[in-house]
Structures are given as C-alpha cells and as structure tokens.
Amino acid sequence: MFENLSDRLERSFKILKGEGKITEINVAETLKDVRKALLDADVNYKVAKQFTDTVKAKALGMDVLTAVKPSQLMVKIVHDELALLMGGDSVDVNITGSPAVILMSGLQGSGKTTFSGKLAQLLKGKRGKKPLLVACDVYRPAAIEQLKVLGEQIGIPVYSEPDCKNPVQIAQNAIKQARQDGQDLVIVDTAGRLAVDEEMMREIKAIKDAINPNEILFVVDSMTGQDAVNTAKEFNDRLDFTGVVLTKLDGDTRGGAALSIRTVVNKPIKFVGTGEKMDALDVFHPARMADRILG
Ligand code: GDP
Numbered sequence: 395m396f397e398n399l400s401d402r403l404e405r406s407f408k409i410l411k412g413e414g415k416i417t418e419i420n421v422a423e424t425l426k427d428v429r430k431a432l433l434d435a436d437v438n439y440k441v442a443k444q445f446t447d448t449v450k451a452k453a454l455g456m457d458v459l460t461a462v463k464p465s466q467l468m469v470k471i472v473h474d475e476l477a478l479l480m481g482g483d484s485v486d487v488n489i490t491g492s493p494a495v496i497l498m499s500g501l502q503g504s505g506k507t508t509f510s511g512k513l514a515q516l517l518k519g520k521r522g523k524k525p526l527l528v529a530c531d532v533y534r535p536a537a538i539e540q541l542k543v544l545g546e547q548i549g550i551p552v553y554s555e556p557d558c559k560n561p562v563q564i565a566q567n568a569i570k571q572a573r574q575d576g577q578d579l580v581i582v583d584t585a586g587r588l589a590v591d592e593e594m595m596r597e598i599k600a601i602k603d604a605i606n607p608n609e610i611l612f613v614v615d616s617m618t619g620q621d622a623v624n625t626a627k628e629f630n631d632r633l634d635f636t637g638v639v640l641t642k643l644d645g646d647t648r649g650g651a652a653l654s655i656r657t658v659v660n661k662p663i664k665f666v667g668t669g670e671k672m673d674a675l676d677v678f679h680p681a682r683m684a685d686r687i688l689g
Contacts, residue, residue, distance in 0.1 A: 398431075398688065398689035400465065400466075400469050400688075402427040402430070402431060421450055421453055421454060424465075424468055425446045425449065425450055428445075428446050428449060428468075428472055429442050429443065429445075429446045431687075431688065431689070432445060432446075432650060432653070432687070433650075434648065435647075435648030435649065435650035435653075435687045435688075435689075436619035436620060436647060436648060436649075436650035436651060436654075437650035437651075437653050437654050437687070438620055438623045438650075438654035438657075438658065441623075441653060441654045441657045441658065444657065445475070445476075445479065445653070445657075448475060449471055449472055449475055452471055452475065453467075453468060453471050456471075469688065472688065473681075473684045473685070473688060474684075476653060476680075476683075476684035476687060476688070477680040477681040477683075477684040478680075479653060479656060479657060480652055480653055480656050480663065480680035480683055480684065481656060481662050481663065481678075481680045482680055483680070484664075484677050484678055484679055484680075485637065485662035485663075485664055485678075486664075487513075487517075487609055487611075487637070487664055487665075488608045488609050488636070489517060489521065489523060489579060489608065489609075490608065491608060492573075492578045493526070493569060493572045493573065493577060493578045493579055493580045494523075494578065494579050494580070494608045494609075495569060495579075495580045495582065495605055495606070495607040495608055495609075496513070496579070496580070496581045496582065496607060496608060496609045496610075496611060497565075497582045497584065497598075497601060497602060497605065497607040497609070497610045497611070498510055498581070498582060498583050498584055498611055498613055499584060499586075499598055499610060499611065499612050499613065499629055499633055499635060500586055500612055500613035500614055500625075500629070500639075501586045501587065501588065501589070501590070501614075501615075501625060502585075502586035502587055502588055503586070503588070503615065504586060504613045504614055504615045504641060505613055505615060505639075505641035505642065505667050506583055506584070506586060506613045507537060507540050507541055507544065507583050508544070508641070508667065508670065509611075509613050509639050509641060509665070509667055509675070510527055510541065510544075510581050510583040511527070511541070511544035511545070511547075511548055511550075511672055512667065512672050512673070512674065512675040513581060513665070513675070514527055514545075514548065514550045514579070514581050515548045515550065515672050515673070516675055517579055518548075518550065523578055523579040524576065524577045524578050524579065525550050525577065525579040525580070525581055526550075526551055526552075526553055526568060526571070526572045526575070526577040526579070526580050526581070527541055527544075527545050527550055527551070527552045527553065527581050527583065528552070528553045528554070528564065528565060528568040528580060528581065528582045528583060529541045529542070529552060529553070529554040529564075529583055530561040530564050530565055530582055530583060530584045530585065530601065531561075531583065531584065531585035531586075532558070532559045532560070532561050532564070532585065533585050534585065535556065537583075537585070538554045538556060541554070541583055542554070544672070547672065548672055551575075551577070553567075553568040553571055553572075555567065561584065561585070561597060561600075561601055562600050562601050562604045565582050565601050565604065565605050566604055566605060568580060568582070569605060582601065582605070582607070584597075584598055584601060585597070590625060590628045590629070595628075595629075595632045595633075598632075598633065599632055599633060602633060608636075609636045609637060610633055610634075610635040610636050610637075611635065611636070611637050611638070611639050611664065611665075612626060612629050612630070612633070612635040612637070612638050612639070612661075613638075613639045613641060614626060614638065614639070614640060614641065614651065614655070615641055615642050616640045616641060616642050616643050616645070616647050616649055616651050616652070616666075617642050617645050617647050618651070619647070619650070619651060620654075622651040622654065622655060623651065623654040623655055623658050626638065626655045626658065626659050627658055627659060630659040630661065635661060636661065637661060637662050637663070637664035637665075638655055638656075638659075638661055638662065638663040638664065639663075639664060639665045639666070639667065640652055640655075640663055640665075640666045640667070640678070641666070641667035642667060643666045643667065643668050644667075644668045644669045644674065648686060648687050648689065649683055649686050649687055650687055652678075652683050652687070653683075653687060662678075663678040663683075664677070664678055665677060665678055666678050666683075
C-alpha cells in the first residue's frame with residue numbers, strides 16, 4: 395500500500411554516492427521523503443515539519459561509515475528520533491491506592507467502553523487487582539448495557555444507577571461501594587459525544603474534580619488521523635489527562651497519530667487497542683510504533 399521509507403531513501407540517496415558526509419544539499423531531498431512518509435502515516439503536518447528539522451540538525455555533518463549505506467544511517471536516525479519523541483520507554487499505569495481510580499475520556503465510538511473492559515481484565519489477571527467497572531453514561535442506556543455485557547463476559551462487576559441522571563454522584567457512589575466491597579480498582583467509563591462540546595467537557599471535568607482519579611486516560615481512535623490531534627488537544631486543555639490510549643491499531647493506519655498526539659500534548663501513550671476482543675490490548679512500545687510508522 396505504501397512504499398516504505400527505506401526504499402524511498404534508497405532512491406533519493408543515489409545522489410549521495412561517493413560522499414563521506416551527509417551535507418545540506420543531499421539531506422534536503424531525503425528529508426522531503428521522510429516528511430512525505432510521515433504525512434502518509436497521518437502525522438500532523440506541523441509535527442512532520444518540526445520532526446524533519448530536528449532530524450536535519452542531527453544528520454548534518456554526520457560521517458557516513460563506508461560499511462553503512464547513507465540511506466540506512468538516515469533510516470536509523472529517523473527511527474531513533476521517532477521512538478525518542480514518542481517517549482523512549484513504555485510508561486506504566488498508576489494503580490496505587492485503595493481503591494485506585496481510573497477515569498476514561500474521549501469521543502463516542504473511540505473505544506472507551508471496550509478499553510475499560512480490557513484494562514479491567516488485564517489488571518485483574520496480571521496485577522491481581524479487584525476491579526469495579528462503573529457505567530457513567532447517563533444519556534445512552536445502551537452504553538450501560540454494553541458495559542454490563544462486557545463485565546459478565548470477563549467476570550468483573552459493573553456498577554450502574556439506571557435511574558440517576560447525575561454522573562458525578564454515580565462515580566462517587568461507585569467508589570464508596572468499591573471500598574465497602576474490598577475492590578481496589580475503580581474504572582469509570584464516561585459518556586462521549588460525536589464531537590467535542592461544552593456540556594460534555596463540563597461534565598467530565600466535574601467528575602474529575604469530584605473523584606480525583608489516579609489516572610485520566612484519553613481514548614482515541616487511531617483511524618481518525620489528523621482529527622485525533624485536535625481532539626486530544628481540546629481534552630487535554632480541559633482535563634490535563636495523564637495518558638493516551640490509541641485504539642483500532644489493528645486497522646490499516648500507520649499510526650502517525652501516536653507521534654502527533656505525543657508531540658502536541660506531551661502526554662505518554664500508555665496502551666494500544668488492537669481488536670474488539672477483550673485480550674486485544676498492548677502496552678505502548680515507542681520503538682515498535684516507530685517501525686510501524688516507517689513501514
Ligand atoms: P465508546 O463509545 O468510546 O465507548 O466506544 P466502544 O468501546 O463502544 O467502541 C466503539 C466500536 O469500536 C465498537 O464496535 C468496538 O468493538 C470497536 N473497537 C473498540 N476498540 C477497538 C480496537 O482496538 N480495534 C477494533 N477493530 N475495534 C475496536
């Protein structure tokens with residue numbers, strides 16, 4: 395589908411043959427290819443430009459060892475810089491305290507409910523946590539039902555108050571309930587809208603202020619490409635979230651949203667969703683994502 399970056403660089407580096415250093419002139423052509431590859435991977439335009447400027451500064455004057463093709467060296471510089479910008483290492487989720495509280499945020503359809511189930515199952519299995527899932531969508535009864543079905547499927551209790559229209563109260567009551575029942579992890583799934591709106595933002599901010607969560611995770615569909623960055627920025631401006639979850643990476647996106655979001659909001663990407671099933675969840679690895687973006 396896409397030509398990979400190594401092949402592109404191979405072509406543009408033909409002009410470099412015989413030269414021992416990467417110079418201003420021969421790097422310019424190559425960086426155009428790097429930028430094109432990033433845009434093809436759905437990286438935001440400004441982010442791609444900023445990125446190639448950084449790579450240029452690093453590459454200029456670098457000795458090209460006779461054993462290494464200039465194109466390979468350039469791919470390595472680009473790869474390492476991508477991984478570094480996306481955080482370098484994986485970042486763990488904060489589940490200290492009893493109960494630890496994790497609040498989900500994001501647009502409707504981004505994968506919040508699915509991810510809530512996946513995370514509960516993961517932390518129960520791998521970290522021995524006793525999770526309680528909380529349905530805080532007071533607008534769509536179907537959303538409460540969806541979480542209940544998931545909870546049953548993975549054997550995790552779900553707290554809901556179908557007659558209550560106040561999500562802040564539901565979240566607070568759920569935490570009380572968790573304390574009483576000895577559950578040490580509360581995962582709060584919230585309502586999302588199809589686009590960012592003032593009422594949704596006020597509501598989720600009120601939930602945040604009332605329950606003071608360990609983590610506020612922003613869940614975003616990686617297939618939404620450039621839009622993902624704008625949404626991330628709006629949510630972060632209002633919520634100051636603590637981490638990002640990139641869903642639907644099993645689709646055919648290159649995942650450039652990871653680089654854009656990380657660069658624009660400067661918050662770690664913590665998990666990636668790779669399917670609809672409850673075990674389709676991975677911890678985010680920057681180096682692997684760099685491989686994916688470069689193809
Ligand atoms: P919410 O509205 O944010 O709670 O989103 P949902 O959890 O209901 O997810 C919306 C749709 O995306 C559902 O059909 C999910 O099965 C699907 N979905 C969620 N995460 C993933 C993922 O990682 N990969 C794929 N392929 N589908 C996903």
